[in-house]
Amino acid sequence: MTQRALLNLLVSLAACRPSSIQPQQAPAAPPPRTSIGAFAGFERRADLIPFADSTGRRYQLPTLGGLDRPRPQLVDIDGDGDLDLFVQEYPGRMMFFERVAGERGAPARYVWRDDRWLGLDVGEWSRFADVDGDGRMDLLAESPYSFIRWLRNDGTRQRAAFTVGADSVRDVEGRPIPADRQNIPQLADLDCNGKPDLF
Numbered sequence: 001m002t003q004r005a006l007l008n009l010l011v012s013l014a015a016c017r018p019s020s021i022q023p024q025q026a027p028a029a030p031p032p033r034t035s036i037g038a039f040a041g042f043e044r045r046a047d048l049i050p051f052a053d054s055t056g057r058r059y060q061l062p063t064l065g066g067l068d069r070p071r072p073q074l075v076d077i078d079g080d081g082d083l084d085l086f087v088q089e090y091p092g093r094m095m096f097f098e099r100v101a102g103e104r105g106a107p108a109r110y111v112w113r114d115d116r117w118l119g120l121d122v123g124e125w126s127r128f129a130d131v132d133g134d135g136r137m138d139l140l141a142e143s144p145y146s147f148i149r150w151l152r153n154d155g156t157r158q159r160a161a162f163t164v165g166a167d168s169v170r171d172v173e174g175r176p177i178p179a180d181r182q183n184i185p186q187l188a189d190l191d192c193n194g195k196p197d198l199f
Helices: 003-016
Strands: 071-075 084-088 095-100 109-114 126-129 138-143 147-153 162-166
Touching: 071 126, 084 126, 138 162
Parallel strands: none
Antiparallel strands: 071 084, 084 095, 095 109, 126 138, 138 147, 147 162
16 A cells, blocks of 8 residues: 555545534524535534634634735825725726725725726736826736836826826837736935936
8 A cells, every 4th residue: 555545545534523612602603504415504604713802802804805816005195184995806806995084083994996996907916006207007917928017097086097108118129018916116306306216
């Protein structure tokens, strides 16, 4: 018998053995159960690992609710002086959560507004930056073949409207600059000349 076959046999036998682990105390309300075939009696539980803040208060929903590999960005896209949240989870689209002031002294919160903000196709990645120095946030995004596309914001500071500024951003020799989701570019004024540098 090979080592792999022996390992498979031991795992199979252990799965049929009664557990010596003591069950936890049942929750106040029973979790949802299914009655479908082999899954009958399967419990859906999200409280297997308790998460709490620094005071010990448990979080109701400690996870991101199903997001797998979110790429968040904070940017004031509506010109109201606070940072709104954009999350890219799926290729080609960004979710938009507007930061809104709380009522009667309550803290500000993020409110979901759109799963496919402005219908923009942003490829596998996107990055907000004021590329042309006009005070409005432009958008760099992946174009086909993993090149950098510049979407210029021709709208206002309160209401963005994007047009293609360059389908493929190019270097000084005219070659398109590649960037995939593992190499998302950043912009910063490294040489202090008032213009953003790309790296």
